[in-house]
Amino acid sequence: xxxxxxxxxxxxxxxxxxxxxxxxxxxxxxxxxxxxxxxxxxxxxxxxxxxxxxxxxxxxxxxxxxxxxxxxxxxxxxxxxxxxxxxxxxxxxxxxxxxxxxxxxxxxxxxxxxx
Numbered sequence: 001x002x003x004x005x006x007x008x009x010x011x012x013x014x015x016x017x018x019x020x021x022x023x024x025x026x027x028x029x030x031x032x033x034x035x036x037x038x039x040x041x042x043x044x045x046x047x048x049x050x051x052x053x054x055x056x057x058x059x060x061x062x063x064x065x066x067x068x069x070x071x072x073x074x075x076x077x078x079x080x081x082x083x084x085x086x087x088x089x090x091x092x093x094x095x096x097x098x099x100x101x102x103x104x105x106x107x108x109x110x111x112x113x114x115x
Contacts, residue, residue, distance in 0.1 A: 017074040024067055027093060031060040034100065045111050052103055059096045 035056035041049035070086060077083030 016078065017071055020074055021067065021071050024063055024070065028060045028063040031056045031063070035060070038104070041107065044113050045107050046114050048107060048111060052100065052107065055096075056100060059093070059100075063093070
């Protein structure tokens with residue numbers, strides 16, 4: 001039985017699409033970790049902390065669901081020598097993180113603790 005060799009999607013010796021894919025996966029994992037921290041706040045801050053958990057998990061899920069498209073876009077951009085930055089996705093994630101951080105700060109500083 002002959003082994004077939006995998007065909008490369010791109011010809012980039014620096015493996016840029018793979019590094020970018022790993023960075024997006026780390027971002028998703030960080031958001032899941034933040035959701036776990038927010039989950040610990042639920043007994044102390046109630047339903048508002050639950051919304052932070054849900055928001056963090058939704059952003060992480062959004063990254064996971066769109067990752068394949070971003071990877072193939074980057075790989076085909078290398079092959080066609082016409083790769084552009086994905087400003088919209090980066091700005092959306094940055095905005096989401098800023099909003100989550102602001103809501104987390106608001107929760108800790110201004111919401112009363114439930115006992």
